Amino acid sequence: MSDQVIIFDTTLRDGEQALSASLSFKEKMRIAKALEQLGVDVMEVGFPISSRGDFESVQMIAREIRNSTVCGLARAMEKDIDAAYEALSVSDNYRIHCFIATSDVHVKDKLRKDFDSVVDMAVKAIRYARNRAPDVEFSCEDAGRTPIDHLCRIVEAAIDAGAGTINIPDTVGYTLPFEFGGIIEQLFDRVPNIDKARISVHCHNDLGMATANSISAVAKGARQIECTVNGIGERAGNCSMEEVVMAIKTRNRILDLHTGINCTEITRTSQLVSQLCNMPIAPNKAIVGANAFSHSSGIHQDGVLKNRDTYEIITPESVGLKENTMNLTARSGRHIIAHRLEALGYPEGSYDLDNVYKRFKDLADVKGQVFDYDLEALLFFSNLREEPERYQMEYLSVLSGGANVMPTASIKMSAGEEHLTEAAVGNGPVDALYKAIYKLTGYDIELKTYEIKAKGQGIDALGQVSIIVEYKGKVFHGMGLATDIIQASALAMIHVCNSIYQSDLIEEKKHSAK
Numbered sequence: 001m002s003d004q005v006i007i008f009d010t011t012l013r014d015g016e017q018a019l020s021a022s023l024s025f026k027e028k029m030r031i032a033k034a035l036e037q038l039g040v041d042v043m044e045v046g047f048p049i050s051s052r053g054d055f056e057s058v059q060m061i062a063r064e065i066r067n068s069t070v071c072g073l074a075r076a077m078e079k080d081i082d083a084a085y086e087a088l089s090v091s092d093n094y095r096i097h098c099f100i101a102t103s104d105v106h107v108k109d110k111l112r113k114d115f116d117s118v119v120d121m122a123v124k125a126i127r128y129a130r131n132r133a134p135d136v137e138f139s140c141e142d143a144g145r146t147p148i149d150h151l152c153r154i155v156e157a158a159i160d161a162g163a164g165t166i167n168i169p170d171t172v173g174y175t176l177p178f179e180f181g182g183i184i185e186q187l188f189d190r191v192p193n194i195d196k197a198r199i200s201v202h203c204h205n206d207l208g209m210a211t212a213n214s215i216s217a218v219a220k221g222a223r224q225i226e227c228t229v230n231g232i233g234e235r236a237g238n239c240s241m242e243e244v245v246m247a248i249k250t251r252n253r254i255l256d257l258h259t260g261i262n263c264t265e266i267t268r269t270s271q272l273v274s275q276l277c278n279m280p281i282a283p284n285k286a287i288v289g290a291n292a293f294s295h296s297s298g299i300h301q302d303g304v305l306k307n308r309d310t311y312e313i314i315t316p317e318s319v320g321l322k323e324n325t326m327n328l329t330a331r332s333g334r335h336i337i338a339h340r341l342e343a344l345g346y347p348e349g350s351y352d353l354d355n356v357y358k359r360f361k362d363l364a365d366v367k368g369q370v371f372d373y374d375l376e377a378l379l380f381f382s383n384l385r386e387e388p389e390r391y392q393m394e395y396l397s398v399l400s401g402g403a404n405v406m407p408t409a410s411i412k413m414s415a416g417e418e419h420l421t422e423a424a425v426g427n428g429p430v431d432a433l434y435k436a437i438y439k440l441t442g443y444d445i446e447l448k449t450y451e452i453k454a455k456g457q458g459i460d461a462l463g464q465v466s467i468i469v470e471y472k473g474k475v476f477h478g479m480g481l482a483t484d485i486i487q488a489s490a491l492a493m494i495h496v497c498n499s500i501y502q503s504d505l506i507e508e509k510k511h512s513a514k
């Protein structure tokens, strides 16, 4: 048996089913191209009978994609298979995926049939599809709750009818890993023609078991995993591509398996899918969450500084991230503070670490996360608030909205004794505003993250804008709170500019001391 696990991505079919707004053709194509670049073996890109739009997007993707098999879904019905065939056959490398439910509750109450008729429909559909496509997959929907005798019977019949891939879905995410692995093991033991097909699994995450169940299945002989980027999909979602791929890679010595995925594309693809699908990623999500490679507590940070293996089982670089991150919080210790200050140009011994550490803790207790500028300021100012703020907003006007309006911002700020005015256009109101502030201050700022949250409810709610920027290799954080979100955005950037001004003063002090 091959040791390669085929990655069948269904982000654009099962994942897309769960989106609140549909993706445009262009967006689907961008995702399909990213999946091809990622190296998925098969991409299921729609259910062609379901609508004209889905039919056309499946066809468009089938025309463009060259390095992955393109697949479309069909019920066990001739009209569905015809639609799938028509959409897909513009490609040289396509698969028709037919399915029918096999569990008692689905057969009796949903399909309103008996099991014999279901087997009959499956066989007819597979034969019909095989006359149109050399590559046919068959799924026993709700296999996880299907009596094992029924499952063995329909799998055998489907292989005889010509299905090259047999998919065993845990449609409602009901099974536990040992149980699901057991189903796959029984199929290998009991279905006489099982060696004529590849066994696939498609696990949902209703009990949070989708990845574990998929791994349990490949350990018992399955060689295709159906999954989605970021685990999006019906209800609690599908098995997540990045989790299952990195589990196979990271635990290769115990599983002795591999995939053809280009893992360094994982982060980029995950971000693209999250943005286009408007599905934010939880910070603690395995592999692709914002915190997946960040360390926040002193003991962990010390360990990672000494040897990354202490707390990192996967390197950030292996999934396409530049590096890990260390959050400086009230749970951090002296080692990481000394390390960060060293990176900012202050070697250990050039300051009193115990004193800085004590003041760092006091600041972190109030502020939460402490950034480079705050840390540096601890060295130079005995009271962080003693320096007056250089920049203050005096006037702000932003014009935006409507198809023919070019977002434009005009801002007046005091800078010490001076009063400065600037205006700029941008691709949105915040972009225009920030460009005007950059021009006014002369700071070459790179905006890294921009986050907006509502504080409170209803019309009195305040918009809280939190930004992280980079300037001359240092990281700064800014926060603004106002009922008007544009004003809150301005306040956040002015907060940053005041910190940058102080940071430049510190640099000057450093140079004149030399």
Ligand SMILES: CC(=O)SCCNC(=O)CCNC(=O)[C@H](O)C(C)(C)COP(=O)(O)OP(=O)(O)OC[C@H]1O[C@@H](n2cnc3c(N)ncnc32)[C@H](O)[C@@H]1OP(=O)(O)O
Pocket: 014, 017, 047, 049, 050, 051, 074, 075, 076, 077, 099, 100, 101, 110, 111, 112, 141, 171, 234
């Ligand atoms: C587990 C999964 O994710 S399966 C994929 C689910 N995805 C989707 O449903 C998205 C696309 N679906 C659609 O656009 C629509 O549901 C359509 C076009 C497929 C069908 O729409 P309609 O014809 O109006 O039927 P509707 O969706 O209300 O009901 C489904 C019908 O298909 C039948 N059916 C369900 N699965 C199958 C199957 N695999 N093979 C044959 N018939 C099936 C149902 O019994 C029901 O038949 P009935 O009308 O005789 O009662």
Ligand SMILES: CC(C)C(=O)C(=O)O
Pocket: 014, 099, 139, 140, 141, 142, 167, 169, 170, 171, 172, 202, 204
């Ligand atoms: C069509 C099948 C594979 C499915 O999506 C499921 O069972 O969840």
